[in-house]
Amino acid sequence: MSGGPRPARLAPADVGRTALAGLRARAGRAVLSALGVALGIAAMTAVIGISASGQEDLLRRLDRLGTNLLTAGPGETLFGEQARLPRAAPGMAGRIEGVTSVAATGAVDATVRRTTAIPEEVTHGIAVQAATAGLPGTLRVRTETGRALDGANARYPGAVLGAEAARRLGVGRPGAQVRIGGRDFAVLGVLAPAELAPEIDRSVLVGWAAAERYLGFDGHPTTVYARAADGAVPDVRDALARTADPRHPEQVRVSRPSDALEAKAAAAGAFTGLLLGLGAVALLVGGVGVANTMVISVLERRREIGLRRSLGATRGQVRAQFLTESLLLSGFGGAAGTVLGAAVTAGFALVRGWPPVVPGWALGGAFAATLLVGAAAGLYPAMRAARSSPAEALATA
Known part of the structure; x- marks a missing residue:
């Protein structure tokens, strides 16, 4: 029988529990980072939803008034x-x-x-x-x-x-x-x-x-x-x-005359593109906040990382833990942002007398964007944590 002992595999559920424990240990910082992502996603969802609600109202008015x-x-x-x-x-x-x-x-x-x-x-x-x-x-x-x-x-x-x-x-x-x-x-x-x-x-x-x-x-x-x-x-x-x-x-x-209403809707669509750009900037800022939180977390938890490596955790397991933390952080922010954006859309539409409409692709796309931001924000901190050697991490902690 050749080779040393093989490291135990870490099940996905164990990775999730470990990542949640890491976020709970720094709850305040995690909430603020998730809030940044939530605001960006809420802005994007609300802009798409309000635009879709306005277009639906226009279509209903045109159906009632006729384009003929x-x-x-x-x-x-x-x-x-x-x-x-x-x-x-x-x-x-x-x-x-x-x-x-x-x-x-x-x-x-x-x-x-x-x-x-x-x-x-x-x-x-x-x-x-x-x-x-x-x-x-x-x-x-x-x-x-x-x-x-x-x-x-x-x-x-x-x-x-x-x-x-x-x-x-x-x-x-x-x-x-x-x-x-x-x-x-x-x-x-x-x-x-x-x-x-x-x-x-x-x-x-x-x-x-x-x-x-x-x-x-x-x-x-x-x-x-x-x-x-x-x-x-x-x-x-x-x-x-x-x-x-x-x-x-x-x-x-x-x-x-209906051409004027359709032209007005087209102009509103151009303005919607501008607001979507602002929402994307807000989401980017939220992603930077997540990355900052994860980098600081790696620096503060070097002793924990060294101890886990000494007990047999592989680089891949450490990398998976921190990447999962980043994804969870962004995911929580994205879920909150989509709910907030949908609520803003419904409130605005009801005030204006429009039918509230939030396209399903907007909700799915917004949440997918948060996961993408979370993966990008957590990639470098996770790789940095995985590169830490046990002896060096324990000595500098």
């Missing part, structure tokens, strides 16, 4: 002047195959005031617009209070207020009167916010016929809203300009 709304408005003439849509543009747009509903608004050269005591030049940024009766239905905007314009009241001096216009005028319920162009108009209702047409929020809407009769409106629309069937949006978009103004289709601007 198109608008046509006047562009510029060849001489750089403001063009005008033909009076028949809304009716012509409604004849396009695939269009399900059409509405229009037209700018009225008038100001609106709450009372005559307010100077005419004080407009509060509120526009007066003539509107067709089908506007709320086409925009999918509900009436907050009162009633919308319809075929019965559109001929008389009545007005419907956009959400922001009602707030600025201090009118919340129907029955009040506002002064438009030197004439009193009864408030018929107040609209809810129009997400796909924010210009409606800052407008006071009067019936098309009433605007022509009482306010000198010329009957030319400034915006035509066309709701198309989902599968017909590209075809309707191509045909809308030349149908709304057959003589000068190049002077018609066609857009899809």
Whole structure:
């Protein structure tokens, strides 16, 4: 029989218990190091979760509002002047195959005031617009209070207020009167916010016929809203300009309002990338804290290392112990960070009225990142501990 006695194997459970004992011996320092990792992971998880919650809210809003709304408005003439849509543009747009509903608004050269005591030049940024009766239905905007314009009241001096216009005028319920162009108009209702047409929020809407009769409106629309069937949006978009103004289709601007919401989400995604970078920096700082803790632990525990080596512990077993301590330290911090990040996401989403969403890949990726940081932070201290000779460690302890 050749060779000396073989060192006993250290089971994984024994390695874990030994590593936990080492962390408990320096609980305060371990907690602070784990806290650094937890903050970095919480930041990354919260950023991803908040971004995902915002995108989910956007998708739900787009599903509710639809991405099939198109608008046509006047562009510029060849001489750089403001063009005008033909009076028949809304009716012509409604004849396009695939269009399900059409509405229009037209700018009225008038100001609106709450009372005559307010100077005419004080407009509060509120526009007066003539509107067709089908506007709320086409925009999918509900009436907050009162009633919308319809075929019965559109001929008389009545007005419907956009959400922001009602707030600025201090009118919340129907029955009040506002002064438009030197004439009193009864408030018929107040609209809810129009997400796909924010210009409606800052407008006071009067019936098309009433605007022509009482306010000198010329009957030319400034915006035509066309709701198309989902599968017909590209075809309707191509045909809308030349149908709304057959003589000068190049002077018609066609857009899809939902594109603005999607662009806003893309901009928010770019900002999310910046915040993720900051979270990664925080995680790196936490990893440096773990490495620092482990290096100091090796220096403080040289006597323990020497004693274990004298009793037969191999370099591999010592290395495994300190590497496991580092992984446990980072793992505890990562677990706490993912829980904290998910809680922050849920709280922020509930405050904003968003559906709280934390992608599973974010939680798994965040925890995997902590283990990677822990392995990197503990590699050098573990190798340094394993290189210590028993006699030298006991002599310098």
